[in-house]
Amino acid sequence: MLFAHGQRDLALRVLSNLAEMQLENRHVLRVLGYRLMQAKAPALAVPVFRDVLALGEEEPQSFRDLALALEADHQPQAALAAFNEVVVRPWDERFDGISLIALDELTTLLARTGVDARAVDPRLRRPMPLDLRVVLSWDSDNSDMDLWVTDPNGERAYYGNRLTFQGGQMSRDFTGGYGPEQFSLRQAKPGRYKVEANYFGSREQLVTGATTLTLRLSTHWGSRRQQDQQVTMRLKDSADTVLVGEFEVR
Incomplete structure (x- = not known):
């Protein structure tokens, strides 16, 4: 406040x-x-x-x-x-x-950036640009939060459907706290995308009284045209599914 x-x-x-x-x-x-x-x-x-x-x-x-x-x-x-x-x-x-x-x-x-990359294995230095990248993190341990992304085809990417027809990929399900979970899409189809978070609940006493999720949406990830938006929300009740936001690719 x-x-x-x-x-x-x-x-x-x-x-x-x-x-x-x-x-x-x-x-x-x-x-x-x-x-x-x-x-x-x-x-x-x-x-x-x-x-x-x-x-x-x-x-x-x-x-x-x-x-x-x-x-x-x-x-x-x-x-x-x-x-x-x-x-x-x-x-x-x-x-x-x-x-x-x-x-x-x-x-x-x-x-x-122009950082010195000599400490990084040369095999790992290749950039991996994406049209879209969505990352969900949260602040309570032993908590289960799931990232859901629905594409213009109406197909939802989540832990039970990690690879979509359009080419989207959802990372592995994190059930032990903090995350992150990531949705990535190399070539984004024009249309509206919906981002949701599903909160299954926490197995620990929460210091702050609620779990706070942070979602970072990036377009043109890995390029100099990259743009980022961040959304922060607090969730108190388990089994909640909340609409984090919608965005349109043209």
């Missing part, structure tokens, strides 16, 4: 109370980092995500969250290193698929 009323400084001060609640709880700190990113304060989010990484190096989201904050804070070289950790490290099977999503983000960072 404070952000909505233009009281940014006070809003950030109130938000900082999260850091005082449980300094050794990476889940609380992660929520704080996400809120700071939503507030377009990546410089403040970076040290928070560094603390999260120190507490939870076994979770690839810790590296990816830091990488996204570093990129937003105009530190592309450091962001590249963090993305690369997600790509090359072996992870527990419950994180299956996140390496490919981070690889998309790494190669796009390479395509759009």
Whole structure:
């Protein structure tokens, strides 16, 4: 509410109370980092995500969250290193698929900036441009959120229909918290696309009283014409299906 009323400084001060609640709880700190990113304060989010990484190096989201904050804070070289950790490290099977999503983000960072890529395996440096890319993330662990994208043909891409007739691809289903889930489409058919999020529920006590989802929609992903839009929503009730938005490709 404070952000909505233009009281940014006070809003950030109130938000900082999260850091005082449980300094050794990476889940609380992660929520704080996400809120700071939503507030377009990546410089403040970076040290928070560094603390999260120190507490939870076994979770690839810790590296990816830091990488996204570093990129937003105009530190592309450091962001590249963090993305690369997600790509090359072996992870527990419950994180299956996140390496490919981070690889998309790494190669796009390479395509759009002049960073030194020598630390990246040459076989992985090829950019993978897309007409459309939709990524859903959320801020509560042990929560199950699903991304649904319906194309102009009326076909819905989701965890039960990961490959569409038009060529869309949905990433693997994340049921253990944070995500991300990604829909990608290399050549987008003209028409209207509908993006929804289905919330199955959470198996943990939520610090903030609700799960907040963040959806990032990108057109011309991986090119210099790339444009991004971000939507943030709070969901309290399980089994909710919410319309995040619709957009038209011409």
